[in-house]
Amino acid sequence: MSAPHCDLDVRPILREGGDPFAAIMQAVAALAPGQRLRLLAPFKPVPLFHVLGARGFSPSAREIGSGDWEVIFTPAGVEQSEEAPLPSHDDDDWPAPDLELDSRDLEPPEPMVRALQAVEILAPGQTVAVLLPREPIFLFDELRARGHHWRGAFEPEGHYRVVIRSGGRERS
């Protein structure tokens, strides 16, 4: 058993117009080895996924009502406690996404930019899952041109979920 979550609620900081970044980094620095960080935020803190992802944390996010999110950052080597967002019906050779981006509330072309930014930092074979408001036709073009692979489908809630696997070096 690993240590209990370290809880950090950044909602009051943001409500008062402050920047929670320093508080988050302090909390991360104070984590015991193997300890998870449980973050509560008034939005899905996607940029933080990249920052902490670079430090070996994988995020697992869920909406907890009134637009607030709970994200558990699990350090590398520790089993994720939440169910990982797997591409449910896909083949086994696709690893679970290292990153889950929720771009449903972004105006085009921002979802495409974020997805490609995320793919760029993946190692070959790693995957990222992206939620989008609709089927991303232009993104598919760009992925094809860059030699990445993807699998996508509409979810029952009406949005589109695509899992992209980095093909490594681009072809174009």
Add this chain to the structure above:
Amino acid sequence: MMSASSLSRWTMAYFAAALFFLISAQVLMASGYGFPTASIEAPETLVVVHMVTIGWLSLLMCGALFQFVPVLVAQPLRDSTLALPALLCLLAGLLCLLGGFLQTAGTIDLDIPFLAFGGLFLPSGFALVIWTIGRTLWSVPKSGLSLPARFVAVGLTCAAAAVALGASFAWVLSGHAPALAGTDVLAFGLPVHVAMGLGGWLGFTAIGVSYRLLPMFMLSPDREHGTGRFVLWAGASAWGFVLLARPFAVVSGSAALPTGFAGVLILVATVFFAFDLIFFYRHRRRGKIELNVKSAIGAFLVLYCSILLILILVAAGTFAEHVDAVVYIVGFGCLTGLGLSMLYKIVPFLTWLECYGPVMGRVQTPRVQDLVVESRDRVFFTLYYAGMLLGTGALLVGAPILFRVATAMTLLATMAIVAELVVARRLVNVGATLRLPEGASRPRLFLPHWHAR
């Protein structure tokens, strides 16, 4: 250098030609050519009317559909190589048609059957467009067609009817259709030609496209509502009644019944469309909306003003007298207003995608909205609508000089908006450090790059 395959190669060329015809028509109107200086059925007026309806609005719509329909159905455009021949046919056909009208007006004296050529090239061009887009729509299972795609399918059917009637007028007027010479095909089909062209093809398709674009730009939920489907079915039935009105009149002696049905259905459809517009607006997740959406809302407000105007004129019994003002406010207020609004977003968006697509996610790129300067363009859109409303008023009170002044206002506004689109294509508003990062592809003004990615 590179271009994504989902970018329609010839759409910018369609847009450029469309804007050329819009500005040319406005120049003619401001200089007093055609209506109201000439009569409403004078060939000079027909020149201006077809420059606007075919040259501007139809080319704009075709260019937009080539880009938009593949995105709607998530399928590549079928026979996309036909887009260029279609454009050339449409341009040749329109020039022949205009030449034919100028012959009738006595402006040019050449022994070439321009009208008949127009009656060949224009239907060929439209047939190619309808074939390409129709096949693309057909490539998905019928049950999987989204609501906007269904609107487009109905719009294309109306276009086919309007073009077939228009072509038969051209043949009859040029004396190349002896079989039809005995019938008064113009009196028989002209109202249907106008209703199908302006309402069914341009209006209905624009409404369908708005069902996808507005939620996209306002970040509203775009699940299909019962109201949207009702607008589709009411509208489609209305156009059916419009088509049947004349044959019905031949049998029963009066077209009043189907025409009345069509009128009521169109009215109900626009009311339900208003519910959807309000729904999109109230449920938008984007607090601050951009100029293109604000201007599109303006165009829809004008649509409801024009419906109110029609109802008032019908109630007062003066509709026939003021049909000019109605056609003007629909053509220049709703359709051109909406067209310019959408271009103001689509051109920067496609330019951005073409230019920065290859480097997206690797280097910092400007935002799409950095390609234009909304604060100054707001003035031009306001000027456009002000000029258009003044022009409608001038037509209603019969003040031709005021109408020319008002048209000059819309001309000025249009030229300023077009200049901004050119500036956007040239990336002038983007700071030099971000303008062309290594690997980005500088877009050409309106012709495609020859070697695709």
